[in-house]
Amino acid sequence: MPKKVMLGNEAIARGAWEAGCTVAAAYPGTPSTEILEAIAADYREIYAQWSPNEKVALEVVAGASVAGARSMAAMKHVGLNVAADPLFTFSYTGANGGFVIINADDPGAWSSQNEQDNRHYARAAKVPMIEPTSPAEAKEYTKIAFDISEMFDRPVIVRITTRIAHSQGVVELGERKENTIKPFERNPQKYVMIPAHARPRHRFIEEQMVKLKEFSENSPLNTIEWKSKKRGIIADGVAYQYVKEVCPDDSVLKIGFIWPLPDRVIREFAAGVEELYVVEELDPFIEDYVRAMGIKVTGKELIPLLGELTPEIVDMALNKKKPAADIPAYTSKIPGRPPSLCKGCPHGFVFDVLKRLDVVVNGDIGCYTLAVLPPYSAMHSQGCMGASIGMHTGFEKARPEMAGKSVAVIGDSTFIHSGITPLIDLVYNKGTGTVLILDNRVTAMTGHQENPATGVTLMGEATHELDLELLCKAVGVKRVRKVDPKNVEEFEKTVREELAAREPSVIISSRKCILTK
């Protein structure tokens, strides 16, 4: 078979193609974005789309699965929070065509607002989760996920992290499985979750999880690699690679099946070694499980709970290795190189004005979040996608005297993702706030993906270009103004006027991203 150096995310796209996937949907989010981009670029047999948010993406994929297609959603860790509602109930309705969710965690928060550990979702939503340790496995595990999904009537999560998504490795290429579509049958007892149907489905999925546990016990995804019996290390994901790198003489249990975990395999491994360790990034997920089995184990006493692991962290923790000191330390101060807005970025004009007006800025997620840093230092709250507008309303309700002295700032893609409902809320509940939609017609931060305001689909077709002005008017905002922020004087005048107005207002800062070709 031919071999190719591939990014983990490209390998997942390849795995979906080889598995005969025909429908894929996602909202862009680092470190998961390249999966759908690779599908759209290289595997045109798969229908691929950007959805407005992860919840919609998961629902599109669930619908495709019910219809009988092998289908896949991809999202970053916090994206699954948005899609958690469908996840927990599609867990009940299960799969017809293989139903796979790729979920990319970001230990170290390289490009995220938090470091949540999504392995917990598998347990909470009662869905199987598998986790590759390399790009080559990322491709294979994606294919396996489709098989498991159809075999057990469950959605299956493939969990990756930044160092799998954004690392490259040699991948063996395979053929595509054709004609994967399964018959669609009307089956409301399975697909319509009224309480009378949900209760028996709950029983069914608990029974399936018991079967899946047995499957995990016998799965080659969990493997014991016996070496010295003095020390045994359980590891998953990229942590497994670090362990193999720095502890070549120790026995290792690689966990590829994150949920359900294989009790018998863990007991066999624990019984075979004198000392047992768990090396895992973020939470003590495996460690707590092993300890609850009554097995003595060392984990987070040595391995950090925070941030991502590295080979030297594992080496220092397990082997007491000293930091390298061959090259003397450079003692002059090295200035940081924080990311910053591009030269000529339209957002820069906006934040120049907001800084000058000294308003409180409830911010959101996108390139413009960089305005929290110098030279702007002009953002005062930010939490998750779409939060700016709701927080802005809460700010005004708590401190009516601050009305007219604060704004919400949100990008076009983030507004479409989850800013529309809080804007409806602002109008409905008689807020008087001013919302700035920074409309650059693209999802810029994650690398220029199309969105409903771009007028182009992921597959490159022209489509309806969402009219944000009309949308804001339709939800009841009477004062909607569209201004080019490069026209600084007019822009500042507009902001001043809308801040002064004691009724809801939206200013659409309209200028294409400077990087748009």
Add this chain to the structure above:
Amino acid sequence: MKNVIFAGVGGQGVILASKILMEAAMAAGYDVKESEVHGMAQRGGSVDCHVRYGEKVYSPLIEKGTADFVVCLELLETMRKLEYLKGDGMIIVNREKIDPAPVAAGLEKYPADIEDWLKANVKKHLVLDTKAALKEAGSARALNIVMLGALSNYLEFTEEQWAAAIRALVKEKFVDMNLKAFALGKALKA
């Protein structure tokens, strides 16, 4: 096992340089792994790629103190990677300075002693002036390939293997320019 770090500033082509090295290494029969940084870090921030090749590679990240080569497309970025270098490892660095935002804003100073410090403290160092080579190649964007050419003098791959790797990863219309840039980088002297 060879460990190579490429570092620079977002937009300098650090990832492409590492991809070409990986392609050459895979074609030569090695196992290859790499780790890179996307997203937030690309907005003009520091960028690095770790490339490892050998009989069997486990970790995609290089352990501190074990890099055989640190190749830097910008002078200051070298100093963030020093702790990765082996005692007898080599630093290959482009002399160009790009002011980080805090320096541009006048809040901090770009250290003036980097070149002298490298010469005094790192046994194997190559501080290169790439301006003439880039001018001759016809594009400032070929800096990554010029630096790869400079690195190629110390790695085991043949001219043909490098050329094939460049052809495999660069858009067709830029192949000739990049092959020229590679040759110019290979000929560069400190």
